[in-house]
Structures are given as C-alpha cells and as structure tokens.
Amino acid sequence: MTKVQELAGKIINGDRRALSRAITLVESSRKDHREEALELIALLTASGKRATRLGLSGAPGVGKSTFIESFGTYLTGQDLRVAVLAVDPSSVRTGGSILGDKTRMDRLSRDPNAFIRPSPSQSHLGGVARYTRDAVTICEAAGFDVVMIETVGVGQSETIAAQISDLFVLLLAPAGGDELQGVKRGIMEMADLILVNKADRDLRHAAMRTCADFAGALRLLRPRPQDCKGFPKVIAVSAVQKLGLSETWKAMNELLNWRKEEGYFDINRAMQARFWFEEDVKQGLLARLYQNTVRQMISDFAGDVEKGKLLPSQAAREVISRIQDQK
Amino acid sequence: MTKVQELAGKIINGDRRALSRAITLVESSRKDHREEALELIALLTASGKRATRLGLSGAPGVGKSTFIESFGTYLTGQDLRVAVLAVDPSSVRTGGSILGDKTRMDRLSRDPNAFIRPSPSQSHLGGVARYTRDAVTICEAAGFDVVMIETVGVGQSETIAAQISDLFVLLLAPAGGDELQGVKRGIMEMADLILVNKADRDLRHAAMRTCADFAGALRLLRPRPQDCKGFPKVIAVSAVQKLGLSETWKAMNELLNWRKEEGYFDINRAMQARFWFEEDVKQGLLARLYQNTVRQMISDFAGDVEKGKLLPSQAAREVISRIQDQK
Numbered sequence: 047m048t049k050v051q052e053l054a055g056k057i058i059n060g061d062r063r064a065l066s067r068a069i070t071l072v073e074s075s076r077k078d079h080r081e082e083a084l085e086l087i088a089l090l091t092a093s094g095k096r097a098t099r100l101g102l103s104g105a106p107g108v109g110k111s112t113f114i115e116s117f118g119t120y121l122t123g124q125d126l127r128v129a130v131l132a133v134d135p136s137s138v139r140t141g142g143s144i145l146g147d148k149t150r151m152d153r154l155s156r157d158p159n160a161f162i163r164p165s166p167s168q169s170h171l172g173g174v175a176r177y178t179r180d181a182v183t184i185c186e187a188a189g190f191d192v193v194m195i196e197t198v199g200v201g202q203s204e205t206i207a208a209q210i211s212d213l214f215v216l217l218l219a220p221a222g223g224d225e226l227q228g229v230k231r232g233i234m235e236m237a238d239l240i241l242v243n244k245a246d247r248d249l250r251h252a253a254m255r256t257c258a259d260f261a262g263a264l265r266l267l268r269p270r271p272q273d274c275k276g277f278p279k280v281i282a283v284s285a286v287q288k289l290g291l292s293e294t295w296k297a298m299n300e301l302l303n304w305r306k307e308e309g310y311f312d313i314n315r316a317m318q319a320r321f322w323f324e325e326d327v328k329q330g331l332l333a334r335l336y337q338n339t340v341r342q343m344i345s346d347f348a349g350d351v352e353k354g355k356l357l358p359s360q361a362a363r364e365v366i367s368r369i370q371d372q373k
Numbered sequence: 374m375t376k377v378q379e380l381a382g383k384i385i386n387g388d389r390r391a392l393s394r395a396i397t398l399v400e401s402s403r404k405d406h407r408e409e410a411l412e413l414i415a416l417l418t419a420s421g422k423r424a425t426r427l428g429l430s431g432a433p434g435v436g437k438s439t440f441i442e443s444f445g446t447y448l449t450g451q452d453l454r455v456a457v458l459a460v461d462p463s464s465v466r467t468g469g470s471i472l473g474d475k476t477r478m479d480r481l482s483r484d485p486n487a488f489i490r491p492s493p494s495q496s497h498l499g500g501v502a503r504y505t506r507d508a509v510t511i512c513e514a515a516g517f518d519v520v521m522i523e524t525v526g527v528g529q530s531e532t533i534a535a536q537i538s539d540l541f542v543l544l545l546a547p548a549g550g551d552e553l554q555g556v557k558r559g560i561m562e563m564a565d566l567i568l569v570n571k572a573d574r575d576l577r578h579a580a581m582r583t584c585a586d587f588a589g590a591l592r593l594l595r596p597r598p599q600d601c602k603g604f605p606k607v608i609a610v611s612a613v614q615k616l617g618l619s620e621t622w623k624a625m626n627e628l629l630n631w632r633k634e635e636g637y638f639d640i641n642r643a644m645q646a647r648f649w650f651e652e653d654v655k656q657g658l659l660a661r662l663y664q665n666t667v668r669q670m671i672s673d674f675a676g677d678v679e680k681g682k683l684l685p686s687q688a689a690r691e692v693i694s695r696i697q698d699q700k
Contacts, residue, residue: 084686084687084690087684087686088684088687091681091684176686179685179686259589259593260593262586262589262590263589263590266586266587266590315681316679316680316681319678319679319681319685320675320678320679321685322685322686322689323671323674323675323678323685323688323689324671324689325685325689326685326686326688326689326690327662327667327671327689327692327693328659328662329689330689330690330692330693330696331658331659331661331662331693331696332655332658332659334658335654335655335658340654344650344651344654347650348647348650351646351647351650352644352646352647353643354418354642354643354646357414357415357418358506358646358647358648358649358650358652358653359411359414359503359506359649359653360411360415361650361653362650362651362652362653362654362656362657363411363653363657365654365657366654366657366658369657369658
C-alpha cells in the first residue's frame with residue numbers, strides 16, 4: 047500500500063488528523079505534492095460518498111460567522127456531520143472571513159461532529175478553485191453530511207463557490223428602504239436562497255422590509271428551470287436568537303429533494319464537472335498569460351494601449367507572436 | 374497612396390460608399406482582408422475623432438426597433454449624425470434584432486444623417502466583438518456624433534456592447550407587479566440608464582410601476598464611482614408617441630458631461646482599451662481550444678467527466694499534455 051492509499055483509507059475511516067493532513071497536501075503547490083494530491087483525490091472520489099454542498103456568500107458585517115456557528119450547531123444537533131471550508135482569494139484579510147478567526151465560532155469549532163478549515167493564504171484564483179474542489183471531495187469521503195463553502199464575496203469567489211455547490215445561499219443584513227445594501231450586482235443571479243439575518247429586536251422590522259424588497263427584486267428576474275415553485279426564496283433569520291434555522295434547513299431540503307426527483311441535482315453536478323474540466327483546460331492554456339515574461343510583454347504595451355497610441359488588436363498580435371517565438 | 378490609405382481618406386471625407394465598403398472589409402475573416410482591416414483601423418484611429426457611443430440592450434418585444442427609429446430621428450432633428458450597429462452573435466435570427474429588418478426603421482434608414490448597418494451573420498463571439506469595435510472606429514472617423522450599438526441580449530453580447538460603449542442603456546417593457554420581466558440576471562449591473570418603453574395609453578400606469586420597481590431594485594445594488602447623483606436612472610418613454618426622448622438625451626448628457634469633467638469618461642475608454650488588449654491576447658491563446666483537434670479531445674473525455682468516471686483535473690491534464698505534444 048502506498049503512502050497515499052494509506053492516507054485515503056484513514057480519511058474514509060474518519061481519522062481527523064488524516065483529514066487535516068490531506069487538506070494541507072492539496073493546499074500545496076509543490077509539484078510532488080500535486081502528484082500525490084491528484085492520486086489521493088482520484089482514490090477518494092471512487093469512494094462515491096456524497097454530501098450536501100452549500101455555498102454561502104455574504105459581505106463583511108452581515109453576521110456570517112455567527113450564522114455559520116448557529117446553523118452548523120443546529121445541523122450537528124440533527125445528528126449531521128458538518129464541514130466548513132472557505133473560498134477566500136484575497137491574501138490580505140478583509141475582516142470578512144470568519145474562518146480567519148475560528149475563535150468567533152467557539153462552539154462549532156469544539157463540536158466533534160464539525161470540522162472547520164480556514165482558507166489557505168494563497169491568492170491565485172485558479173489555485174483557490176482547485177484547492178476548494180479537492181477539499182470538498184476530501185470532506186465528502188470523510189463522511190460529512192453537509193459541506194459549507196463560505197465566501198466573502200470578493201471578485202469571482204462566488205462563482206467558484208456556486209460552481210462547487212448544490213445550493214447557493216446569499217446572506218444579507220437588514221437595511222432601510224433607501225439604504226444601499228451593497229449587494230454585488232449579478233450575485234442575485236446565483237442565489238437559490240436569500241437569508242436576511244439579524245431579524246431580531248429593533249432590526250426585525252427592517253429585516254422584514256429587506257425580505258420584501260429582495261422578494262420583489264427576484265420577481266423581476268428570469269425564472270430558472272432548476273427552481274421549483276417558490277424559489278429562489280427569501281427567509282428572515284436571526285443567527286443570534288437562532289430563529290429561522292429550521293425553516294432554512296426545511297427550504298433547502300425542499301429544493302434539493304425536488305431537484306433530485308426531477309434530475310436537476312445530477313444534471314447540476316455533471317454540468318459542474320464539465321465546467322471545471324473545460325476551465326482546467328483553459329487555465330492550462332492561459333497559464334502562459336500569467337508567466338512573468340508574458341506579464342512583462344503585456345505591461346510593456348499597456349501604457350500605449352491605454353493612451354490610444356496602439357490599438358488593442360495590434361498590441362495583442364505583437365504579444366501573441368512573441369509568445370509563439372518563445373516556444 | 375495605397376488602396377487602404379485612399380479608402381481611409383474617403384471615409385474621413387464622409388463618402389458613404391467608402392463607409393459601407395470599409396465595414397464589409399472588417400466583417401471579413403479572410404487573412405488578406407484582416408491585414409488590410411488592421412491597417413485601415415490604425416489609420417482611422419489616428420484621425421482622433423470621437424462619437425458618443427451608446428450601448429442599447431433589450432429583449433425581443435420591448436419595442437427596440439421603434440425606439441431606435443424614434444430616438445435616432447430625434448437626434449438627427451438636433452442636427453446630430455447617427456450610426457446604428459448591431460452586436461448579434463446568434464446566426465439564427467431570433468426576431469429580436471431590429472437590424473435584421475431595416476424596413477421597420479423606415480424613416481431613419483432614409484435619413485441622410487443616419488447610417489444603419491445590420492449585424493454580419495458570423496456567429497463566433499470573438500469575431501463579433503472585434504468586428505463591432507472596428508465598425509465603431511470607422512463610424513467615428515466618418516464623423517458620426519452618436520454611434521448606437523444595439524444588442525439583443527443573447528449570451529455575452531451585452532458585455533461586448535458595454536465594453537465598447539460610453540453609456541449602456543437597458544430598454545424594458547412595462548409589466549404587472551407579479552409578472553416576470555425576464556431581465557437576465559446580472560444585466561442590471563451594467564446599466565447606466567434603464568428606459569421603460571410603451572409608457573403610453575393603457576400601459577402608462579404599468580410602465581410607471583415598472584419604473585418604480587426597477588428604481589427600487591437599483592437602490593439595492595452597490596454604488597459605482599462612475600455614477601453621478603441620481604444614476605443609474607430609470608426613465609419612462611414612449612417610442613410610438615415620442616415621449617421622454619428629450620429627457621433621455623438630457624440624462625445621457627448629464628451623466629456623460631459629469632464623467633468627462635471628473636475624468637471617468639477617459640478612464641473608461643482607457644480601461645476598455647486595456648480590456649480588449651488582454652482579451653485579444655487571451656483569445657490568441659485560447660484559439661487552440663477552438664481548434665477541431667482540441668474540441669475533439671475535449672468531447673472524447675467529456676462523457677467520462679460528466680459521469681464522474683474521470684476527474685475534471687485529470688482529464689484536463691491529459692488534454693493539455695496532448696496539446697503540447699501536438700506542437
């Protein structure tokens with residue numbers, strides 16, 4: 047038995063240290079580690095275990111850490127095993143990622159049925175996507191029932207989380223009618239469920255109004271085939287007072303079960319696999335774009351392009367021909 | 374003087390036949406035509422003339438053809454010269470593009486101060502983007518004051534139109550409160566101005582409600598630095614009764630003048646040039662992805678990837694290594 051086979055066996059048997067070690071392995075960009083990681087992921091995928099993958103996006107300040115703590119604890123209370131991972135391509139902490147601060151999830155982090163893993167500090171987006179996909183596979187093989195993929199909503203991180211998840215959840219804070227929510231334009235496109243947090247005490251009224259506002263905004267959007275009646279849904283929750291958690295879990299299961307019955311669950315996973323396949327081929331081709339020599343060529347021309355002295359197409363042609371000469 | 378220099382001279386002097394011929398030239402994908410087109414565009418760019426570039430997006434049925442007819446005629450009535458181009462990557466006509474049907478714009482198409490050009494029938498998205506950018510440059514050099522870039526809202530065509538435009542306008546039809554607008558999720562992200570058409574007769578009330586709905590939805594989105602107070606703005610118009618046209622033009626100029634004063638107009642054009650430069654380099658690299666041999670490799674593996682028999686990353690690695698062996 048190879049070292050990697052041994053590691054795979056331990057993970058499947060629920061060994062926590064093996065789980066952590068495996069995630070550290072897939073975080074590494076060292077070439078030999080990458081080889082081992084690819085072998086490990088292939089072995090673990092063969093185990094065929096599946097978790098419910100929940101993507102969770104929310105801006106700093108919406109109470110994401112408290113929500114994950116409350117909702118995660120609610121789920122472990124239902125005898126479910128819960129893993130929490132982060133997609134955070136920013137190398138500098140924005141203060142938005144709860145996972146940089148495990149101590150804020152005091153209870154869940156000590157729960158034997160929960161596993162929390164902060165995002166690695168690498169910043170290359172392609173790397174983050176690949177690492178997160180691998181980490182999800184490891185957690186599934188380790189027998190977790192629910193894998194939450196948290197994102198702070200920077201750049202394309204929601205797209206990554208959405209393309210890995212079975213359900214994509216947007217967490218919001220209440221706001222006055224004229225106050226700006228700061229919801230990134232386009233993110234509503236991906237939400238299966240919108241949760242308005244802090245629906246307690248003096249914010250309860252504002253939360254209800256925010257729910258109505260977003261329900262109205264969702265009605266303006268085009269319906270999607272993968273949504274059953276009533277979805278995307280908006281629910282008011284309070285992470286602090288633990289309100290709306292069972293309603294949220296019930297709504298998630300309603301949509302997931304419908305999708306499973308109608309085939310959209312499997313179609314979605316197949317489409318995601320296809321997406322990541324083509325994405326990985328693209329990344330392989332575009333890898334050249336990120337080579338220092340090519341970045342240098344691009345920045346050599348960028349000034350003239352921006353000033354209008356050189357056409358974008360002329361400059362691009364020059365760069366491409368230099369890349370080809372390089373080879 | 375070369376043939377291309379002669380053509381450029383005629384365009385700049387306002388020769389309509391030369392204008393049409395130049396656009397036909399940039400539509401062509403023949404290699405020698407591409408060379409001539411590149412030379413022509415470089416010459417015309419050097420003329421330094423600038424038009425106001427208006428992107429206009431709207432689904433079939435919102436009255437886009439009537440709006441362009443009315444608004445275009447309003448502009449020529451203000452002594453402005455107007456060109457209308459289409460971004461339509463669909464090779465099969467959906468019935469949505471007015472430009473497939475010039476006869477619907479009877480008055481504008483006969484107006485000596487207007488120029489209308491249907492979209493070429495090629496369907497490759499990269500080609501459409503490149504062609505449209507070139508056609509805009511040609512129209513600017515020919516002295517048009519306003520270049521409208523119309524898109525039917527299929528796939529990425531709005532992104533192309535938005536990355537070419539100084540202002541991006543979304544045209545909508547009125548809808549009942551619970552009726553679905555079918556606005557593609559994410560498109561609101563790009564709109565500087567939302568026009569609700571058909572605000573006349575029995576639809577007037579519904580149009581006003583739609584305006585209020587979208588104004589509400591816009592307030593939920595994050596503000597952008599390039600917007601002055603009150604933008605993105607929602608305006609009710611009637612293309613048939615010619616209502617709201619001067620208000621629309623006034624709003625456009627308000628935003629454009631503010632952006633020019635604050636520097637956002639130039640920043641936007643510089644960023645667009647940079648965007649197309651990097652995009653053209655990417656396309657050059659990704660061109661391999663669209664080669665038949667590579668498409669074949671991808672479809673050879675796609676079934677196993679979708680079924681979960683092969684990991685996306687494994688399959689991608691295999692394809693990339695085959696591509697490299699090819700060279």
